[in-house]
Amino acid sequence: xxxxxxxxxxxxxxxxxxxxxxxxxxxxxxxxxxxxCHIGHARANIVFDIVYRYLQYSNYDVTxxxxxxxxxxxxxxxxxxxxISSQELAEEFIQAFDEDMAALGLRKPTHEPKATAYMEQIxxxxxxxxxxxxxxxxxxxxxxxxxxxxxxxxxxxxxxEEMLAGARIAPGELKRNPMDFALWKSAKPGEPxxxxxxxxxxxxxxxxxSAMSSALLGTSFDIHGGGRDLIFPHHENEIAQSEAxxxxxxxxxxxxxxxxxxxxxxxxxxxxxxxxxxxxLKSYDPEVVRFFNLTAHYRSPIDFSxxxxxxxxxxxxxxxxxxxxxxxxxxxxxxxxxxGAVAAALAxxxxxxxxxxxxxxxxxxxxxxxxxxxxxMFDAVRAINRILAEASHLNGQLQAILAKGRDDLLKVGDVLxxxxxxxAAWLARSAQEGLSESGLSAADIDALIVERRxxxxxxxxxxxxxxxxxxxxxxxxxxxxxxGTNWKMK
RNA sequence: GGCUCCGUCGCCAAGUGGUAAGGCAGAGGUCUGCAAAAUCUCCAUCACCAGUUCGAAUCUGGUCGGAGCCUCCA
Numbered sequence: 001x002x003x004x005x006x007x008x009x010x011x012x013x014x015x016x017x018x019x020x021x022x023x024x025x026x027x028x029x030x031x032x033x034x035x036x037c038h039i040g041h042a043r044a045n046i047v048f049d050i051v052y053r054y055l056q057y058s059n060y061d062v063t064x065x066x067x068x069x070x071x072x073x074x075x076x077x078x079x080x081x082x083x084i085s086s087q088e089l090a091e092e093f094i095q096a097f098d099e100d101m102a103a104l105g106l107r108k109p110t111h112e113p114k115a116t117a118y119m120e121q122i123x124x125x126x127x128x129x130x131x132x133x134x135x136x137x138x139x140x141x142x143x144x145x146x147x148x149x150x151x152x153x154x155x156x157x158x159x160x161e162e163m164l165a166g167a168r169i170a171p172g173e174l175k176r177n178p179m180d181f182a183l184w185k186s187a188k189p190g191e192p193x194x195x196x197x198x199x200x201x202x203x204x205x206x207x208x209x210s211a212m213s214s215a216l217l218g219t220s221f222d223i224h225g226g227g228r229d230l231i232f233p234h235h236e237n238e239i240a241q242s243e244a245x246x247x248x249x250x251x252x253x254x255x256x257x258x259x260x261x262x263x264x265x266x267x268x269x270x271x272x273x274x275x276x277x278x279x280x281l282k283s284y285d286p287e288v289v290r291f292f293n294l295t296a297h298y299r300s301p302i303d304f305s306x307x308x309x310x311x312x313x314x315x316x317x318x319x320x321x322x323x324x325x326x327x328x329x330x331x332x333x334x335x336x337x338x339x340g341a342v343a344a345a346l347a348x349x350x351x352x353x354x355x356x357x358x359x360x361x362x363x364x365x366x367x368x369x370x371x372x373x374x375x376x377m378f379d380a381v382r383a384i385n386r387i388l389a390e391a392s393h394l395n396g397q398l399q400a401i402l403a404k405g406r407d408d409l410l411k412v413g414d415v416l417x418x419x420x421x422x423x424a425a426w427l428a429r430s431a432q433e434g435l436s437e438s439g440l441s442a443a444d445i446d447a448l449i450v451e452r453r454x455x456x457x458x459x460x461x462x463x464x465x466x467x468x469x470x471x472x473x474x475x476x477x478x479x480x481x482x483x484g485t486n487w488k489m490k
Numbered sequence: 491g492g493c494u495c496c497g498u499c500g501c502c503a504a505g506u507g508g509u510a511a512g513g514c515a516g517a518g519g520u521c522u523g524c525a526a527a528a529u530c531u532c533c534a535u536c537a538c539c540a541g542u543u544c545g546a547a548u549c550u551g552g553u554c555g556g557a558g559c560c561u562c563c564a
């Protein structure tokens with residue numbers, strides 16, 4: 001089945017056919033680097049990380065471009081507040097962004113251009129638009145003339161008259177049409193600026209992306225992504241600029257991710273429900289955050305809450321539990337075991353396991369349906385657990401099936417950026433989370449486990465249960481197994 | 491007001507014409523000294539109304555409820 005993607009432009013799922021067979025050019029709007037990134041940025045970047053990974057997994061040669069907007073009103077304002085240069089501020093938050101993305105386990109894009117490094121291309125593009133009479137200079141500013149671009153608003157499906165009703169021109173802006181937007185802004189005193197044919201100034205936001213994408217991907221490319229909120233005006237304006245300049249279609253597929261809400265409300269600084277990536281990683285494992293993001297479709301809104309994150313943690317640990325059990329069983333299995341037929345009772349789980357990768361692919365081919373993909377992966381987990389629980393011994397055949405199933409699960413997990421840790425190590429880490437709040441140390445617990453083992457050996461179950469209850473009251477759960485007793489935090 | 495979109499089990503969440511995936515929680519069985527984990531079984535007719543259709547959660551119209559965008563924003 002071919003890959004199908006939902007295109008915001010058409011409002012439909014379309015079969016994905018890149019402009020050049022086997023190659024994909026993809027541009028995603030990055031961040032304006034004036035503050036730490038929040039969990040909404042995390043979602044957008046995780047979503048397109050998955051798109052990137054899945055296209056690579058599907059054997060496309062992908063060129064992925066994600067920019068840094070490092071010149072902007074907000075950067076200037078924040079830099080002035082702190083008494084440092086815009087450039088210093090931008091560099092600080094570029095580094096912070098890189099750290100956050102690395103912590104979340106994102107694959108590095110092919111190119112991460114900074115807008116300020118493309119000033120020449122930006123100016124050339126603005127000149128080109130003026131030459132084509134699509135833009136005009138006005139007192140040192142340059143504006144794009146939306147009336148000259150007949151298909152303006154085709155992406156956001158808005159109506160020009162309606163838009164005009166609510167539009168107004170800010171004081172000092174000399175626009176012909178209130179909807180015209182700035183390609184170049186003349187410099188005010190103390191602002192960073194670049195020389196241009198229209199005097200010293202700096203680029204408008206939209207033109208930066210048009211210039212960087214065409215420089216690195218060409219004037220037409222396959223995928224452009226970003227958050228829903230960027231559809232208008234940012235992406236609409238990119239289309240107007242790029243298509244007017246090149247005379248060619250700009251982007252084939254527009255992909256937009258849904259928003260993150262917090263406890264059912266829009267996240268905003270004023271509501272006080274605003275979380276940066278760094279905040280959240282203090283309480284949650286990065287892989288849990290990623291897993292949580294993938295349990296819903298990328299276009300749907302997701303609700304960030306402790307309960308939902310906790311559910312994600314439990315769900316992810318189910319995978320790691322199964323992988324750890326599987327590793328243990330395979331390590332113990334007799335490598336010289338005879339080959340033989342699989343018992344009829346195990347035919348179904350074996351079949352499920354064998355089909356994992358195919359089912360994963362068919363879910364992902366349907367507009368990157370990670371929620372369905374994960375459901376299919378849970379089926380594989382149940383299959384593994386069931387084989388381990390029901391097979392009296394692992395013959396050569398079953399060992400091969402389980403080993404292959406393990407490899408497949410890790411392989412599809414890697415496409416989603418999951419299961420990168422050693423299962424036993426991940427579980428051990430997860431087990432100890434919250435230990436410090438219990439007031440106990442691992443050594444305390446081990447000592448009690450030893451005492452309890454003795455009690456159990458003496459069939460003093462009252463004392464054994466008392467120890468377990470005491471620990472349970474402090475959030476420590478004892479797990480008796482054939483090889484002794486383990487523990488984990490609730 | 492305009493434009494997008496949503497309303498599926500207690501909670502999260504797929505499915506968009508062929509008779510409801512998955513996870514969490516819950517009930518019961520197996521295992522266990524007892525538990526936990528694992529496993530097995532059970533647990534929804536898809537906000538409401540009216541249509542189209544052999545057949546609708548899925549299409550059409552309407553009603554109610556909710557969200558986002560229309561200004562910087564992932």
